[in-house]
Amino acid sequence: MGKNKKTTGDTYLAVGIGIGLPLGAVLGLTLFDDLAIGAGIGLVLGITVGTTIDSNKAK
Numbered sequence: 001m002g003k004n005k006k007t008t009g010d011t012y013l014a015v016g017i018g019i020g021l022p023l024g025a026v027l028g029l030t031l032f033d034d035l036a037i038g039a040g041i042g043l044v045l046g047i048t049v050g051t052t053i054d055s056n057k058a059k
Contacts, residue, residue, distance in 0.1 A: 012057070013050035020046020 020042040028038010 012053040013047065016046035016048070016050025016053070017043065018046070020044075020049065 021039055022042070024038045024040070024042015024045065025035055026038065028035055028041065030038075032038060
C-alpha cells in the first residue's frame, strides 16, 4: 500500500516563482529601467519565500 502512495511536489516553490518573476519584472522596469535585473530579483525572492513556506509545512 505504501508503494502506490501519491506524493505532492514543491507546490509553494512554484507559486513563489510564479508570483516573484512578474512582480520582480515590474519592479525592475519601474526602478531600474531594466527587465532582467527585476526578474532576477523576483526569482530569488520567489524561491526564498516558496522554500520557506514548504519547509514550514513539512514540520
